[in-house]
Amino acid sequence: MSETEPVSRASQSSVSKNATRKKLRPRGTVPSLWFSLPTELQAMEDSVETELLQEREENRERWGGNISFLLATIGSAVGLGNVWKFPSLAAKNGGAAFVLAYIVVLLFIGLPMMTLELTLGQKFQGGDADAFGAINPRFRGIGLASAFLSFILSTYYTVILAWAMVYFVESFVPNLPYSFKAEGDYNATFVDFYKSSEDHFQSVTKMVSSPSLITHSFNLKAFGAFILIWGLIYLCIFKGIRIVSHVVKFTAAFPVIILIILASIGLSREGAIQGLTNYMGTVEWSKLLTKEIWIHAITQSFFSLGLCMGVITAYSSFNPKTQNISRDGKIICISDLAVSLIAGLCVYEMLGFLEHECQRDGLGEAKCSEFYNNENPFYLVFVYFPIGISVSGIPNLIGLMFFVCLVIVGVDSAFSMILAFTTVLEDAWFIKKLKLSKPLLIGAVCVAGFIFGFIYMFDSGFFYLDIADNYVSKWSLMIIGFIQTVACGWIYQASYQFKRVGKFSVILYGNCYFVGILLGVIIALSGSKHTNVDTIWVGIFIACFVWIFGLVAAILLSKGRVNTYREKVWCVAGWHGPDMIRRMVNKQYDPEWEPGPLRDEFKAMLNLSYVSFTFGFLIKYIIPGVLLLLIGMEVKSDFNYGSYSLSMNILGMLILMVTVLIMIVLFVFPRIWYDPKYAGRLSWISWVTVPKPVLTTLGTEEAELTKKRGSSA
Numbered sequence: 001m002s003e004t005e006p007v008s009r010a011s012q013s014s015v016s017k018n019a020t021r022k023k024l025r026p027r028g029t030v031p032s033l034w035f036s037l038p039t040e041l042q043a044m045e046d047s048v049e050t051e052l053l054q055e056r057e058e059n060r061e062r063w064g065g066n067i068s069f070l071l072a073t074i075g076s077a078v079g080l081g082n083v084w085k086f087p088s089l090a091a092k093n094g095g096a097a098f099v100l101a102y103i104v105v106l107l108f109i110g111l112p113m114m115t116l117e118l119t120l121g122q123k124f125q126g127g128d129a130d131a132f133g134a135i136n137p138r139f140r141g142i143g144l145a146s147a148f149l150s151f152i153l154s155t156y157y158t159v160i161l162a163w164a165m166v167y168f169v170e171s172f173v174p175n176l177p178y179s180f181k182a183e184g185d186y187n188a189t190f191v192d193f194y195k196s197s198e199d200h201f202q203s204v205t206k207m208v209s210s211p212s213l214i215t216h217s218f219n220l221k222a223f224g225a226f227i228l229i230w231g232l233i234y235l236c237i238f239k240g241i242r243i244v245s246h247v248v249k250f251t252a253a254f255p256v257i258i259l260i261i262l263a264s265i266g267l268s269r270e271g272a273i274q275g276l277t278n279y280m281g282t283v284e285w286s287k288l289l290t291k292e293i294w295i296h297a298i299t300q301s302f303f304s305l306g307l308c309m310g311v312i313t314a315y316s317s318f319n320p321k322t323q324n325i326s327r328d329g330k331i332i333c334i335s336d337l338a339v340s341l342i343a344g345l346c347v348y349e350m351l352g353f354l355e356h357e358c359q360r361d362g363l364g365e366a367k368c369s370e371f372y373n374n375e376n377p378f379y380l381v382f383v384y385f386p387i388g389i390s391v392s393g394i395p396n397l398i399g400l401m402f403f404v405c406l407v408i409v410g411v412d413s414a415f416s417m418i419l420a421f422t423t424v425l426e427d428a429w430f431i432k433k434l435k436l437s438k439p440l441l442i443g444a445v446c447v448a449g450f451i452f453g454f455i456y457m458f459d460s461g462f463f464y465l466d467i468a469d470n471y472v473s474k475w476s477l478m479i480i481g482f483i484q485t486v487a488c489g490w491i492y493q494a495s496y497q498f499k500r501v502g503k504f505s506v507i508l509y510g511n512c513y514f515v516g517i518l519l520g521v522i523i524a525l526s527g528s529k530h531t532n533v534d535t536i537w538v539g540i541f542i543a544c545f546v547w548i549f550g551l552v553a554a555i556l557l558s559k560g561r562v563n564t565y566r567e568k569v570w571c572v573a574g575w576h577g578p579d580m581i582r583r584m585v586n587k588q589y590d591p592e593w594e595p596g597p598l599r600d601e602f603k604a605m606l607n608l609s610y611v612s613f614t615f616g617f618l619i620k621y622i623i624p625g626v627l628l629l630l631i632g633m634e635v636k637s638d639f640n641y642g643s644y645s646l647s648m649n650i651l652g653m654l655i656l657m658v659t660v661l662i663m664i665v666l667f668v669f670p671r672i673w674y675d676p677k678y679a680g681r682l683s684w685i686s687w688v689t690v691p692k693p694v695l696t697t698l699g700t701e702e703a704e705l706t707k708k709r710g711s712s713a
Contacts, residue, residue, distance in 0.1 A: 060125055060317065060318060061240055061241040061242065061318050062241070062318055062320065063241060063318050063319065064242075064245035064246070065245075066323060066328075068244075068248060068249070069315065069316075069319060069323075069328070070328060070331060070332070071248040071249060071252040071253070072244055072248040072315055073312065073315050073316075073328070073332050074252050074331075074332055074335045074336065075248045075251050075252035075409075075412040075413070075416070076306050076311050076312075076315065076412065076413055077304055077305050077332055077335070077413075078252070078256070078304075078335070078336060078409055078412070078413070079409050079410055079412065079413030080157070080161070080406065080409065080410045080413065081300065081303045081304040081413075082304055082336065082339045082340045082343050082409070083343040083346075083347075083381065083406060083409060084160075084377065084378070084380065084381045084406070085303065085304070086102075086300060086304065086340040086343060086344060087343060087346075087347035087348065088377035088380050089297075089300055089377075090348075091347075091351070091371075091373065091380070092296070092373065092377075093287055093292065093293045093296055094283070094284035094287035094293070095278050095279050095280065095281075095282065095284070095348075095372075096279065096280045096282060096283045097283050097285065097287040097288055097293065098287070098296065098297065099279075099280065099341070099344070100283065100288070101287075101288060101293050101296075101297040102297045102300060102301065102337075102340075103337065104297070105294070105297040105298050105301045106333055106336075108622060108623075109298060109301060109622070109623050109626065110301040110302075110307065111329060111333050112615050112618045112619055112623065113302075113305075113307045113308070113481065113485075114305055114307065114329045114332060114333055115325070115326060115329045115585065115611055115615060116484070116485075116488060116578075116581060116619060117131075117307065117312040117313045117316070118312055118316045118325040118328065118329050119316075119325060119585050120132065120134070120135070120313055120581070121312065121313035121315070121316035121317040121319075122316040122317065122319045122323060122325055122588070123321065123584050123588070124317075125317050125321070126313075126317050126423075126427050127143065127147065127310060127313060127314050127317060127420070127423035127424040127426070127427045128142070128143030128144070128146045128147050128310035128313040128314065128420065128423075128424055129141075129143035129144045129424045129427065129673065130424075130427045131143055131313045131317070132484075132487065135487065135488065135492050135577075136487070136491065136492065138666070138667045138670045139491075139667075140670065140673050141662050141663035141664070141666030141667050142480065142483055142484055142663055143313070144424060144662050144663075144666060145660075145662040145663045146308050146309055146310040146420075147309075147310040147420055147421045147423075147424040148421075148658065148659060149308070149309055149310075149472060149476050149477065149480065149655075149659060150310050150311060150417040150418075150421050151417065151418070151421040151445070151448075151449065152452075152468070152472060152655055153309065153417055153472055154414050154417040154418055154421075154449050155449050155452040155453040155456075155468075156453060156456055156464075156465045156468050156469065157413070157414055157417070158226065158229050158230060158233070158410075158414055158449070158453055159222070159226065159453055159457075159461065159465060160410065160465075161406070161407060161410040161411065162222045162223075162228075162229050163204055163205060163222060163225070163378075163382060164381075164403050164406040164407050164410065165225035165228060165229060165403075165407055166221055166222060166225045167204070167382070167386070167399070167403045168399075168400065168403035168406075168407055169225075171396055171399035171400045171403055172396070173396075174396070176386075176389070176390060176395055176396065176399060177200060178196065178197050178200040178201070178386040178389075178390065179193070179196065179197075179386070179389075179390035179395065180192045180193045180196035180197075189361050190354075190357050190358050190360075190361040191361070193387045194383075194387060196390075197384075197386045197390070198379075200386070201378070201379075201382045201383050204219075204221060204222060204382075205219070205222065205382075205461075205462050206219040206222070206458065206459035206462070207459070207462040208459055208462075211460070211463055211643075211644060211645065211648060214458075214459055214463075215459060216458050216459065216460060217459045218457060219457050219458065219459070219461065222457060223457050226450070226453065226457065227450070229407075229411065229414070230446055230449065230450045232411050233411060233414050233415045233418060233446060234442065234443060234446045236251075236411065236415045237418060238438070238439045238443065239438060239439065240438050240442075241318050241419075244415070244419070248412065251408050251409075251411065251412040254408060255405045255409045255412075256339060256342070258401050258402075258405040259339070259342045259343055259346055259405060260342060262346045262398070262401060262402060262405075263345045263346045263349065265398070266345070266346055266349030266350060267349060269349060269350075269352075269353040269356075269388075269392075270356050270357075271352040271353045271354075271356025271357070272349040272353055273352065274352040274355065274356065275348040275349050275350070275351045275352020275353065275355065276345065276348055276352065278348060278351070278352065278372060279344055279345070279348035291536075291630065291633050294630065295630050295633075295634070298478065298626070298627070298630065299473045299477060299478065302473070302477040302478070302481060303473050303477070304336055304340065305332070305333065306416065306417075306420075307481065308477045308480040308481045308484065309417065309420060309477070310420035310421070310423070310424060311416045311417060311419070311420040313420075314419055314420040314424070315416070315419075317423065321588060322588055322589070323588070324588070324589045324609050325585060326585050326586070326589065326608065326609055326610055326611050327589075327608040330608050331608075347380055347381075350384065350385055350388040351371045351372060351380075351384060353388055354371055354384055354387060354388060355368045355371060357391065358371075371384055381406065386399070389402065418445055418446065418449065421445060422441055422442050422445050425445070426438075426441065428673065429673075429674070455651075460648075463644060464648065464651055466642070467641055467642070467644060467648060467649055467651055467652040468651060468652055468655060470641050470642075470652060471641070471652030471655050471656050472652075472655060474634065475631075475634070475652075475656050476655065476656055476659045478627050478630060478631055479631065479656075479659070480659070480663075481623070481627050482624050482627040482628055482631065483663060485619050485620070485623045485624040485627070486624050488577050488578060488581060488619055489575060489577055489578055489616075489619045489620030489621075489623075489624060490510055490577070490620065490624075491577070492576075492577030492578075492581075493576040493577040493580055494506060494577075497571055497572070497574075497576060499561070500560045500561055500562050500567075500571040501554070501559065501560045501568060501571045501572055502557075502558055502559040502560050504557060504559075505554040505555070505557055505559070505572055506554070506572060508550060508553060508554045508557070509550045509551055509553075509554035509572050509573065512546050512547060512549060512550020512551070512553070512554075513546075513547050513550060513621075514628065515546060516542065516543040516544070516545070516546030516547045516550070517543045517547075517625055517628050517632075518628070518632065519539075519542055519543065519546060520539035520540055520541075520542045520546075520629070521539060521543075521628075521629055521632030521633065522632075523535070523538060523539045523542050524536045524538060524539025524540075524633075525539075525632070525633060543625075551569075551572065551573055554572045554573075555568045555569060555572055558571075558572065574616075575616030575620040575621075577619075577620075578615060578616035578619040579613070579616045581615075581619075582611045582615050582616060583595075585610075585611045586604075586610050586611060589609050589610070590609075590610075593610070595613075
């Protein structure tokens with residue numbers, strides 16, 4: 001059989017399908033839903049499967065089944081961010097007010113981003129770099145930067161797991177090391193238990209009260225646990241997806257069972273109801289008008305779901321291309337929210353109990369309410385919770401259950417970060433040339449992660465961990481999220497818009513949208529260093545005005561094939577790229593699906609198996625607009641994080657700069673990531689161009705457009 005025969009059959013099939021569609025909807029007619037894709041662009045979706053994509057799909061590992069994929073992805077999403085960070089942020093941001101903000105963010109930002117990453121990974125059967133590179137070769141840097149962040153996050157995430165491992169091992173000791181030990185007939189007070197728990201946490205972490213007190217003493221106890229954690233991570237993934245499919249059946253379900261048991265036990269404690277009232281019973285509406293609560297909700301959504309870290313894309317790339325990822329994405333988000341709420345119940349029941357015990361010892365309401373407002377997020381699980389464990393009737397059992405839960409959910413998330421990074425490496429041509437075995441490659445990455453995490457093993461480690469987490473979760477993830485949505489919402493399929501209304505109109509409109517947001521941010525924050533609600537609304541008004549002005553100007557100045565104003569509005573302002581991605585999702589589940597009447601689109605909003613038209617609007621407008629707004633607000637605040645010196649902040653700044661530099665370098669020099677057999681003979685100027693052999697083997701609509709332009713020329 002010749003190599004051209006499969007292509008020939010695929011081409012005939014494509015022509016046949018396109019001919020059928022033209023009979024159903026004659027060329028030039030407007031679709032029943034005017035903001036759906038026109039017939040010309042719909043036909044391009046049936047382009048020929050390429051040799052590169054076919055080879056990747058045939059040789060790729062597969063999950064043991066859809067349940068294994070869901071458990072693995074849910075296990076990745078459910079981690080320390082749910083058990084430790086979510087309750088901490090809720091306590092800091094008004095309890096139920098933060099829960100409400102988080103649900104809004106999950107619906108309008110988390111779920112669309114989850115769907116986007118699931119789609120790209122499954123459609124193009126590659127890690128984050130290959131998935132975004134398939135949309136446009138210059139976008140590979142987005143995926144590589146995401147994988148880099150995932151690796152960096154794992155280096156300090158495992159340190160927190162090491163602390164939890166120390167507490168878990170200590171829970172076997174009859175007299176708990178983190179519990180106060182009374183001598184003689186002395187009746188221990190709440191202050192005694194608090195001081196004992198706090199001192200023990202500081203001894204485990206080697207934390208000092210101020211950076212000026214750093215002596216660079218080594219944390220031997222945590223170091224031993226750190227080695228053990230990395231060993232567990234390697235054992236869970238050293239054979240890749242094949243072994244992970246079995247591991248997640250335990251690591252994803254067991255911690256949830258423990259949390260439910262702990263929440264049930266906590267309800268019997270005195271003060272638990274008051275704690276739950278502080279959690280969900282009252283809403284500080286004023287908190288919803290501050291930028292902090294929304295920044296925390298967005299960063300927590302990204303951190304918890306594993307967005308912009310390459311995890312979701314890597315996991316979905318091991319799915320068959322026909323799997324219903326629209327349904328899977330909703331299940332993952334709902335499960336993540338449910339576990340976060342259950343973890344919040346456990347923690348707030350304990351906080352209510354501690355508040356009750358504190359007041360019983362006569363310390364006063366003001367002093368006892370400080371449990372909900374401590375600035376150190378680690379105090380919730382490593383100081384306050386151990387106090388509650390110490391004074392319970394079965395301290396060792398509850399201690400074992402709680403800290404083994406932390407270790408399991410953390411290891412599950414940690415090995416997903418390593419898999420995200422190794423998946424990108426495995427897809428790279430230079431790693432394939434080395435022919436490294438999977439256990440060797442994963443082992444090398446685990447050793448590298450262990451070495452990079454060594455910096456956190458000293459008494460300065462706690463401060464460096466805080467700095468790294470700030471620059472990763474607050475800055476880097478939001479910047480990557482912004483660039484992802486701009487790439488998919490504004491750049492992908494822009495060539496179609498150029499043909500319909502002219503390049504000038506499309507670029508003018510895009511510039512007005514983003515310039516309007518930047519002007520709005522500058523105006524909103526120019527008057528004061530501290531955000532003022534009134535000036536924010538003025539900034540929003542300015543942003544909307546510039547946006548609308550750009551839309552009107554772009555329509556009036558448009559030149560191309562489109563005549564009616566309705567079509568011009570869609571061709572200028574429509575979400576063509578995201579709508580193409582939406583069609584990928586829906587057609588993977590139902591090959592006969594086509595955009596239908598408006599009533600059918602609204603039905604799709606309630607159907608787990610389909611993605612509705614709102615996906616495109618959120619990806620193109622809402623998500624990048626909100627992220628740019630929040631990034632601008634953070635730039636206004638002190639970039640030198642916290643009270644740390646500039647020399648200490650260099651670690652976080654370096655992480656941020658490398659993340660941005662990766663995206664810039666691969667955008668300017670896309671050939672760096674290509675196998676030389678596709679890149680051809682390279683001159684110095686060709687490094688900034690996209691190799692035609694690769695571009696035409698990506699199997700995307702843009703490749704088909706390029707071939708058509710070449711033949712017409």
